[in-house]
Amino acid sequence: MNADRPAWEQASAERVVAPVQPRKLAKVPFVELADGRLQGVVSSGSDIERVYVSSITAGTLTINCSTNNNRPCGGLRGSACKHLHALRDEAVLQYGVDRVARYLRAEEGALLSGQPEAAPAAMVFSRFLRHLAYLELPESTVPIPEMHWFR
Amino acid sequence: MRMDAPSEGVEEALEVVAGFDEALTHGFARLAGDQLRDLAGALASTPLGQRAAEAAEKIAAGSVAEEHLTVLAGGRAALLGAVHDALLSQLDTAMGRRRAEYVAGEGRSAAGAGCRSWLAELAITGWKGVDHDLVSASAQPIEALLADPGMRRLAVLLDGLAAELSASCPVATMERLPRRRWADLWTRALLLSQGGWPEPAVEEVSGTLLILGVDVQEHGTAVQVQVHGVLDERLVRTSVTVAKVDTIVGLAVWPLLSGYPKLVRALAEQRAVEVRDLPLLGGGDLVWHEDRVMLKDPVDPFVTARVALAGAVAPAVPPLERHPVRIAEPVLVEGDLSGYAFDRLTPSGPITEDVLKGASACVGLMRWDGGQWTLQPLAVQKGKKKPHNAELALSPKAAKAGEAVTVLKERAGRLLRK
Numbered sequence: 001m002n003a004d005r006p007a008w009e010q011a012s013a014e015r016v017v018a019p020v021q022p023r024k025l026a027k028v029p030f031v032e033l034a035d036g037r038l039q040g041v042v043s044s045g046s047d048i049e050r051v052y053v054s055s056i057t058a059g060t061l062t063i064n065c066s067t068n069n070n071r072p073c074g075g076l077r078g079s080a081c082k083h084l085h086a087l088r089d090e091a092v093l094q095y096g097v098d099r100v101a102r103y104l105r106a107e108e109g110a111l112l113s114g115q116p117e118a119a120p121a122a123m124v125f126s127r128f129l130r131h132l133a134y135l136e137l138p139e140s141t142v143p144i145p146e147m148h149w150f151r
Numbered sequence: 152m153r154m155d156a157p158s159e160g161v162e163e164a165l166e167v168v169a170g171f172d173e174a175l176t177h178g179f180a181r182l183a184g185d186q187l188r189d190l191a192g193a194l195a196s197t198p199l200g201q202r203a204a205e206a207a208e209k210i211a212a213g214s215v216a217e218e219h220l221t222v223l224a225g226g227r228a229a230l231l232g233a234v235h236d237a238l239l240s241q242l243d244t245a246m247g248r249r250r251a252e253y254v255a256g257e258g259r260s261a262a263g264a265g266c267r268s269w270l271a272e273l274a275i276t277g278w279k280g281v282d283h284d285l286v287s288a289s290a291q292p293i294e295a296l297l298a299d300p301g302m303r304r305l306a307v308l309l310d311g312l313a314a315e316l317s318a319s320c321p322v323a324t325m326e327r328l329p330r331r332r333w334a335d336l337w338t339r340a341l342l343l344s345q346g347g348w349p350e351p352a353v354e355e356v357s358g359t360l361l362i363l364g365v366d367v368q369e370h371g372t373a374v375q376v377q378v379h380g381v382l383d384e385r386l387v388r389t390s391v392t393v394a395k396v397d398t399i400v401g402l403a404v405w406p407l408l409s410g411y412p413k414l415v416r417a418l419a420e421q422r423a424v425e426v427r428d429l430p431l432l433g434g435g436d437l438v439w440h441e442d443r444v445m446l447k448d449p450v451d452p453f454v455t456a457r458v459a460l461a462g463a464v465a466p467a468v469p470p471l472e473r474h475p476v477r478i479a480e481p482v483l484v485e486g487d488l489s490g491y492a493f494d495r496l497t498p499s500g501p502i503t504e505d506v507l508k509g510a511s512a513c514v515g516l517m518r519w520d521g522g523q524w525t526l527q528p529l530a531v532q533k534g535k536k537k538p539h540n541a542e543l544a545l546s547p548k549a550a551k552a553g554e555a556v557t558v559l560k561e562r563a564g565r566l567l568r569k
Contacts, residue, residue, distance in 0.1 A: 011521035012476040017318040132563035137394035143436040146308040147368040147375040
């Protein structure tokens with residue numbers, strides 16, 4: 001049925017978005033393609049309380065990395081720091097290189113070829129917190145029939 | 152099992168629905184009059200008829216009010232409800248299955264008004280006009296709904312829709328659109344947001360629950376495990392829904408159920424369960440309470456299916472849930488399985504296309520989508536092996552996959568409470 005366009009368009013429970021691939025989350029707990037950027041949160045290698053917010057902007061490929069308190073990353077000097085490399089690598093694991101390259105409108109090999117430019121870290125960090133907050137929601141034993149649309 | 156052609160009227164009803172979905176694709180701000188009049192026409196002889204005709208005229212004249220959208224959503228749902236009824240009755244006849252009458256309870260569902268203006272905006276704009284800004288506007292109402300346990304159905308539904316729209320932005324550049332699906336989700340969300348729906352009647356039941364298998368339903372931020380079984384000659388379902396994040400997939404969903412150790416063990420080890428005073432809702436939903444159940448000996452689901460399935464009475468479907476996507480009827484098929492189209496294999500279990508090749512029996516769910524009946528496997532028999540969807544729920548592999556949850560919870564613990 002997948003090859004048949006009208007049938008797919010007339011289906012209720014087809015998958016629209018491919019599920020992301022599982023990956024280890026310790027180093028890069030959060031990666032997303034959103035707000036026109038590949039953005040995410042990278043754990044600091046030295047301080048367990050600290051995280052970095054790293055991003056690559058679609059189209060221009062400009063890069064940014066700072067702490068969640070908005071201090072610039074010391075490793076970001078003209079080229080990508082290790083946090084950005086980790087972000088890219090984990091995004092490729094999570095979404096596949098095709099999807100990442102398509103979103104960033106870049107060649108697969110050139111995802112980190114852009115120049116540093118300031119980008120909003122606070123918003124990414126708050127999206128990460130919102131993401132984590134899902135794990136705090138209570139479970140429910142009341143049926144959710146709407147989940148039949150999902151698979 | 153032989154299934155004849157769908158009953159009269161099904162194709163015509165779906166044709167009218169397709170017209171409505173087309174209008175929603177381009178947006179009601181554009182020309183949608185013909186399609187909406189067709190919908191109203193199909194409802195002419197029903198109690199909704201007059202209001203649907205008025206709503207179609209108002210929208211065709213360029214005045215799109217929430218009230219009109221709600222009436223038309225109700226009309227679309229009524230048509231698909233009729234399609235659901237026809238399909239289910241066809242299936243019941245083919246299987247010789249008896250079905251209980253629906254009994255409504257006293258309660259009424261709550262309203263979720265916060266998302267209605269977003270849903271109206273979607274309808275006016277149409278899927279093809281959806282961009283990042285429009286999707287972002289859903290974040291705040293969804294967050295508010297998620298925080299309210301009474302609104303979980305609506306919240307989980309909208310969250311799934313918003314994630315798909317976000318990943319598809321800008322929708323105008325998509326080669327093909329899931330028109331039926333998105334219109335389904337939009338319709339149900341708008342109806343749920345009205346509130347006031349009769350809640351099903353509740354009775355308390357006790358007895359031995361024999362489990363047939365488990366259906367795992369998931370999107371990025373929620374997973375529902377829905378267990379199908381037989382309790383005292385009645386078909387029942389019992390469900391647990393847990394919120395999650397998109398990186399928790401496949402086997403990693405099982406450790407999310409750590410608050411329900413008896414349920415998970417019953418599933419993984421295929422044990423019968425002695426239940427005492429569990430609420431059973433009018434739609435056949437048994438509400439699980441860990442402290443009111445006791446695990447018994449393992450019971451082969453193929454034995455349960457052979458012995459208990461044929462005589463079991465199926466539950467009624469609550470009015471608002473009547474939609475073909477909700478059809479998930481337990482069935483046992485044996486012998487040559489090559490005539491069945493398998494669908495909805497869960498990545499949280501061991502049953503793959505390869506496993507299904509050469510299988511000699513299957514306990515599964517009959518489903519219908521896109522004009523076709525399919526079989527969703529819950530357990531299969533292949534030679535001496537009988538893989539089933541929850542087989543790996545307590546495996547070391549699942550525990551390892553579940554470390555993702557531990558890592559994120561640790562991060563959440565450090566960062567959220569600052």
